Amino acid sequence: MGMFNFAPDIGIDLGTASILVYVKGKGIVLEEPSVVAIDKNTNTVLAVGEEARRMLGRTPGNIVAIRPLKDGVISDYDVTEKMLKYFISKVLGKTGLLSIFKPQIMVCVPSGVTEVEKRAVIDATMEAGARKVFLIEEPIAAAIGSGLDISKPNGNMVVDIGGGTADIAVISLGGVVVSTSIKIAGDKFDEAIVKYMRKKHNLLIGERTAEDIKMNIGTAFPRKDDVAMDVRGRNLVSGLPENVAVSARETLEALEENVNQIADAVHMVLEKTPPELSADISDQGIIMTGGGSLLWGLDQLISKRTGINVSIAENAISCVAMGTGEALNSLHLLKKTGGNSRKK
Template structure:
């Protein structure tokens, strides 16, 4: 019997990337679903729904069903997965007959209950078999690291909901931690800063634009600016202010320092032989959050170890999740992946 091609899914808080075996990454869309509250029907998913964030009438709500790396709304996550999988595989009749094997990545700190929620949602969405892989392992594979050898590799994967830091050897995680500080927390910090400094209320999309264009984790030699539009909380009217990159440095300082502290803590717990490997090879950073300007410099300065950002940092986890389907025997043996149902 011919089955649908194997699929790897990076089930991210901010966005979902889908990898199809033999084709590579075929879908990358925001993890947002727009729902009509009156009829409980899904109106839009992905990019179309993201455009509705903060702009919907009373009966329509645009929600993100994943928070801090885990499922917060099971039913909506299931609908979202079903939509994306059927979009990737094409006609629903083919999809219902030939179900795919699906590898889903999860943060390294998830509980068994949270894992079960991911498995059940993926099975209900139409999977034949579900495998789970931890984000740092998927990120390392996607970044092109050979994790099968008895050498230490350190990966810092910063997504939308979590920052996962792990030391990997022989296909498994030796030491790791997962903290709920990542891209979404950066956005929240910028929203709070704009409210406190300028009495200006901005939405999460505007905060994300600030983060991408002038967000700073390490002091720059030359400051850059950006015009930001929002609603003045005193007058209630739209207002435009010019924000400097150094202001974002102060807004984000607490969050980025917590990530640097977590990296330091993992290094402290790493066996000495693996520490020597990491010192030689450096630390690899993946995920959209790693693209925050100067975050690599901050971690390098704090640890004294060279830090590199992966070539395609945003897609690393999705690529690694898909490619891991080719190495199931190795990853199962090392505990890097688990088969469910």
């Protein structure tokens, strides 16, 4: 049957916060939160993705909304497998292909994952219906997706900030020269905002509200004009619902520690970079990708800290998925990165 394998090649950005699926020739066909709602009594999946996200923090006792990936790695294997199965069949259904054809799938993982974690991703993807699975590291996928030609012998620095991890890497000749992966990213920004609101305003807010604050007025570098928004939550003293006005300047305070840790990590990777490549990076600048890179002023903070020009990729959120899919065309380049793969 090898002759007639019509299943398209698929690239999956298996993120802590969201999952994006890229299909060769079609582009990004799916972008949904990595959340699964499960009925505990029957252990069945009730909803996946956007539908399940709407249930976060709003479910009766027997329904739990689970995020099966934590800090960029699989924390709940069975649920991850079910989620992948759901998304893969949804994508194949959209392309009108029968399940007799199994796709080759390239999955993206954070640069710091262990062999055991890699194995878990490969196994879950195989179980979900792949014919062959390849893994690619996040910064490499981000670099390819943002349009960098990574096969050349010059240094590029990519800072990819997702939901669970921030991956910082210097890439040359198709491989990672120096990198670090820290578990400080979008989710930690949300947590910091929740903590701050609690401490400063005695207000208890949920994850989703924190994310709204981050996306609307979240700040990593002082703004000229302060902006504010109304936030709803529960007052911890009275126990009643309350509205509080929150300003961007407050989010700067809330996020300060986290964003500085990211800037420190960038600085540390630069310190370990071979001098020839450092020169390339200061000429070409640092490129930022991932949803977390859209936090207002984070690019300015890193630029101020390093003295290097920082730019945000135009398709910041989808770059990793696009690069993951496109990498299937250049498997020969990635061979030297150990291209973990497995056939059925």
